[in-house]
Amino acid sequence: MFSLFLCGFSPVQKNVQSSLREDRGASERLQLFEKMNTMEVKLIPCCIFFILMAVAIKAQVNPEMCRYPLGMTGGKIQDKDISASSQWSESTAARFGRLDFDTGDGDGAWCPDIMTEPDGFKEYLQVDLRSLHFITLVGTQGRHANGMGNEFAQRYKIKYSRDGSSWLGWHDRLGKQVIEGNKNTYDVVLKDLEPPIIARFVRFMPVADASMSVCMRVELYGCEWLDGLVSYSLPDGHQMIYRGLDVFFNDSLYDGAIAQRLTKGLGQLADGTWGLDDFLHSQVHGVWPGYDYVGWSNKTFPKGYVEMIFDFDHIRNFTSMKVHCSNMFSRGVRLFRQVTCYFRSESEWESDPVTFRPASEPLSQSARFVTVPLGDRTARSIKCRFHFSDQWMLFSEMAFQSGSAVYNTSLSPHKHGQSKKTLLGGDPTHKVDDSNTRILIGCLVAIIAILLAIILIILWRQVWQKMLEKASRRWLDDELTARLAIQTQAFSFLQSSLSSDDGSTSSYERIYPPCANYQEPSRLIRKLPEFAECTEHLEPAASWGAAICSDSAPHYAEAHIISLQESSDSSSIRAVNMHLFAGPDLTLKEFPREKLTFKEKLGEGQFGEVHLCEAESMQDFLDEDLTMEGNSKSPLLVAVKTLREDANKNARNDFLKEIRIMSRLRDPNIVRLLAVCVDTDPLCMITEYMENGDLNQFLCSLRLKAQNNDKEKQEEGSDEVSSIKLLGMAVQIASGMNYLSSLNFVHRDLATRNCLVGKNDTIKIADFGMSRNLYRGDYFRIQGRAVLPIRWMSWESILLGKFTMASDVWAFGVTLWEILTLCKEQPYSQFSDEQVIENTGEFFRNQGKQVYLPKPQCCPDRIYNDLMLSCWRRNAQERPSFKEIHTQLMESMV
Template sequence: MFMCKCLKAFHIQLMPIYEFLSTAVCRSPLGMSGGQILDEDISASSQWSDSTAAKYGRLDFEEGDGAWCPEIPGEPENMKEFLQIDLRSLHFITLVGTQGRHAGGIGNEFAQTYKIKYSRDGSRWISWRNRQGKQVIEGNRNAYDIVLKDLEPPIIARFVRFMPVIDHSMNVCMRVELYGCEWLDGLVSYNAPLGQQMTFYGQLIYLNDSVYDGAMIHSMTEGLGQLTDGMCGLDDFILSHVYNVWPGYDYVGWTNESFPSGYVEIMFEFDRTRNFTTMKVHCNNMFSRRVKTFQKVVCYFRSESDWEPTPISFSPVMDDVNPSARFVTVSLHNHMASAIKCQYYFSDMWMMFSEITFQSDTAMYNTTLAPPKTGPPTRDNPIHKVDDSNTRILIGCLVAIIFILVAIIVIILWRQVWQKMLEKVSRRMLDDELTASLSIQSETFTYNNNNPSSAPSEQESNSTYERIFPLGPDYQEPSRLVRKLPEFSQTSEDTASKSPQTSPQDGAPHYAEADIVNLQGVTGGNTYAVPALTMDLLSGKDIAVEEFPRKLLTFKEKLGEGQFGEVHLCEAEDMEDYMDEDFSFDVSDNQTVLVAVKMLRADANKNARNDFLKEIKIMSRLKDPNIIRLLAVCMSSDPLCMITEYMENGDLNQFLSRHEPEGMISSAIYIYSNLQHMATQIASGMKYLSSLNFVHRDLATRNCLVGKNYTIKIADFGMSRNLYSGDYYRIQGRAVLPIRWMSWESILLGKFTTASDVWAFGVTLWETLTFCKEQPYSQLSDEQVIENTGEFFRDQRRQIYLPQPPLCPDAIYKLMLSCWHRNAKERPSFQEIHRILLEGLRG
């Protein structure tokens, strides 16, 4: 990388701070390996044990067991595991180093890839991306080598998190170091208008701030970006230091046609009140292309809460001879301020900046907020005296502010106490009304333990709910009817005599909870919900799969576990010899295949064993190209096992997270066609299940496995995996539910039907088209998701829908919205969904 022309070595020696922080000179280790960073400033989300705690995550150190190791490995775009470093002050970080756990040859754990998040205040966390938009950083290939990676762009932060990304094949441990220098500017954000586009002889020049880490909607707010990345633009703004980027990349630019006032206003926020001496603005001056430095700058200062009425003004000498880019130095006359607002006036058609820096010293009365300085006063470390006459005024203001704050706190506490009293009264009224309502319902429908009758009609049940929600959506947990979950509403004995009800709307039977037999899965989740009529047909003792020798299974990894059993990833030998004639593996002879083995614990109770046998019978009947097949069983002795397919590329959630496109706009059509191909296969598998009157109840990308050539097969053991524990909402003493994928009637009424599977398919389609970058409704808490289902029930147009993904055509988003229709009968069937997706794929 070239250094800016204006950077001179003698400047670094003479100035109190750097004129400009260059990534070429700001590369010193910040103290993980040297010990300057204390143990208490290193924390982590979890650890294997005390000997692999965060404080052992120091580069090139072997204390403890040799590294930091998280208890549960991270997962792409949904990572919860991290190693966090608090640098105590803002730093300009240009380089990171990582290392695995070697421990003298005992350890062999390392992170092959990782991501970085950073924060300047400890509350707002920002995901680092390189200049091409990629988040994932290539890490280590063994446990002992140190791998250094330049951060391009560099980051300005106090807190930094290393977040390992791994697949299902290995654990990770990390030792890390940060490299850079202290951020003496103290700048924490700048707010500016969005950069614009220039057309130059038919070529588009993009003058946007592409690495800005704040909000970018109508303007740039609360972030830092290219104006503070330590890189000065070249004389020719079309060229760049960085390869494989667009013309104009180094500069943020604006045209005077967009600013009737004749100036661009930028506001700079700092970490504390400072004494400012100069501001340096690196400008382009290619006057032959109508680009010049600013004609005049007017700067306002905010020392406490108010802006000073009198600004300073500065006009640089215009240069129409030398087209070189240059720093323009503006004297700020030792103004005390925590924020500066500058208005840069145009002198020609275009104005372009690539770097803005400030020279300042921390104000004396704010030194308690800054890291302590040592040594005698020097030119680089001056002591500022404060007039004693101002001290009394300052103390008086502080006392007044304290009294005001105390008064505000008292008012807030009083309002909270009063609100809680009102809530208690409201809930008591609600409970009384609910009790009366349920009593009326039990008399009307004779729905009791002695004489169970059919469930109320939709119209009748709605009248009850209209009385349950009169107080609005501000409730903190589900009401009693919301807690009436399908897993606990009726036993299989209660429902054995029920017959399915059909819906003429789509030709596929819809099963209310009273019509479904629930089987407790091996890992604590429920398997496919099966109609009672179908269970009668499966009541025989025959199992249509072969017994498989346990000795031919080789354990690879535990995929998940639950109350009654575990799921293991295994390699199976000679599996093709035990398969049905209509099924074959795409492997050569004598080659092992990956399989998932569901294992029932030997101490499981009788009911769990019976459910396990029923699950085998159900799975043995499922034969579809897009449904995971039951291959064989081990029933001759405990523990009982069922062996199912497992696809070599893992589940769809991990697969898409690892294959998020980076700078592939030109191939968007190709990418979308692959995604639509995957979605079509999921719809095909669900069409098959619905034809058998089976309800999946946990359709999501985590339950879809990926094989060769983007082959998709639907499975059912995502709930058992610790990786996805955050996708499930636990109601105390009751079920664990994937509420972000569930229809409103499933959450509120406990109804799981083919139509509720259609709802979940819409969410799964949304996940697929967003490359699983975030959870559905990631901006909502679990409680807010449940509240949103109440809005769907009330249907007052206040419900929140998932937004349209960037790669999603309007027709497909319309299909998603139809899957989330309030009226279950108006949702499309899986036959219709499959047809629509297939036609789009062919088109």
């Protein structure tokens, strides 16, 4: 399983458009070969990566590859291993401090009992990893709790311990201790630990500039520390003066006691980073010369050697030691001449050491790893004496290889039959019995054999794929046709089905003509209007609702309530425009900007931003039919949409046109434009905003009443709602959409997130959902460009790019389903985005395999069968109008 994970063997998702091009047999064969090709392409480099990973882990820990999540998110770290200094309540206990893990049984994060004070450092969240780990990365997150949380740690510190009693504070290579944390409640912020830490226990300690409440969710990234090294002791490094330059070879990362000799800590010799060939240069930017190395001059060691002691977490069977050394002999630095290592399992050092000399003096001045065989000696501590061969000796990294067995400390020390023996690196008779090496070699041979077999399979599959592909293309060219309607006046589509107005079946255009520029059916999604090239006969769309062809990539409507539905017939276009703009212009009063008080940022998009504000004296700027409820002296809650100051001319024209159109909308269930600020930049339009927010969040906070109480009046302030009340909300949405359809407007993004709730459960249709981060999961980005609410869209809107009043009816059916389920789950929540698009292909084929949204628990049968399912009919002309929907809902409430 581990090797499969490394090689990226995730289930291969089916292509977005493949379902439109195949019969049953050919479809299964083509999809099988496509999946195998995808896996085969990934297989070779990934398996090579796995081989290199195995060798790297065997030889040396690598911080660039040691970046695996250690189990806070996935649950590998158990609740009992997560503790904290305090907790605000049981629902914000330490066990809820898991990154990206927001369950319903808690409040979404760990929150301390008291507010974080400046420089207090008293509160912490502690994680016990149960063994030593090499930690290279940490991630933090605030308390989101599905939009209800608003606490996060802007900054924090980290403390760590290897034994649970001695705690050390982490700092970067330049001595900085505070780590920059989160700026909001939902985004994950990852921070590299430079340098990494080796620890079993880790504490996250929030830091605040002022007294404030904080909450945290965390994750640790790294890998298990296989060396088992818990500390080393050695003399402090020396200073070299080279051509007037001060070169410092001290262990600047050492986390133990620092005196003339460093004790009970770890530092640069165990940070996974080795030095460059030229010790005057470093892999770390902005540090002093010699930073990567710890080094000594032989002038201060009369015995001619440097003694180091290495302590481990338990008794191990050591096979070798790897030492990374500098060998720049032109500057008086050489490899060690000899090393003698003593071993200790209990209290006394063994009397028979292992001695090693490098085979020969290398001619190159490159730094290198020297492998010292340790002869399978059993010990918990190793003392090595490195002898000078020149004026200086410089080390940057040390690693130990040992067997995996844990030995009982009561056993006597391992004794060799021979006396002191010199292990010469050049002696061909000397062999080190390393069973782990044999196992690794066997694994590599097996993997190579598997790769050879896969290569043969790939060659065989490619031959058969070409043969099958040719046969499938002939079938596709003869049988499969579809129509991608492109209007001559704008990117608007008025046809409501695949039939013409006179009832005759329209002829289809071939999507894949049998010619040289034949395209795979998997590319069909790129033929959506949002990706169409601008041509000479196409005009830019006039409204916010349509995709506009410009220099930048088109983007699905960021914040639009409506789209002017233009017909290909010029007389129809003139009729619609005359209906909208007949009579004298409606002028909106300029509202003073200084009377707007910012309350909250609702969202942002390509056009600009949407803010929730309070407007003072708004009643004085409204017409009689726009008079709002409440005291004229009290501030009015409004939504302010702004245009970016750097917007181009087309965007400004579209913004002003939206103002002109919205100013003429007069319906109790449509959000109203109240005033504008257009005298100076940024341009603003001020619209209503209902006090209870959007319908999605409003319904999420409620629960359904028992059916026998449905007709009872809902108690004020109760968190229960009856099915009759829910149908009343749907009636209001249908009424507003009936008004828009009477004006030939297409909303294109009807959903509960785009409906606002006011007093007495008044519902008004708006358009802020797309611009809010809260609902970013409701939109699917195609090829990294167009963003579409595919779970609410009709099949013809997704596959053919057609947005009509009939497609709005489809979206209303989904919205009604949301209302009757109290928005407790996303539509088609059991499907991935690709599977949702694939299901639309089943609607296109109409072979009875399409999947509908299930009937909500409180939904009457007649509403689901006669209304909801009729909204999702394949033929757009057979779907009911909003007037019929409104009438049917009214009758169902009687």
